[in-house]
Amino acid sequence: MLPFAYEWHWDPGHIIFFGLFYLALTVIGLGVTVAVLLTFWNVYSKEPMHHEEHDGEDPWAGYTYVHDKAARGEYA
16 A cells, blocks of 8 residues: 555555565665675675685584594593
């Protein structure tokens, strides 16, 4: 329902409800727009996606699985 539609009434209930409704739609729309623009910026920029300081690191090196701990009797 829009203010120029026939059924619109300028009472506080319509103004508050639809004002907050359109505010929420605007915030969601701006968030999606910013996310899409930043995605295109990151994809098409000339900067490398991975930093050199993380090359060669194994992020799972110190991780032990639960079944390995159970087999050793450390975790039951």
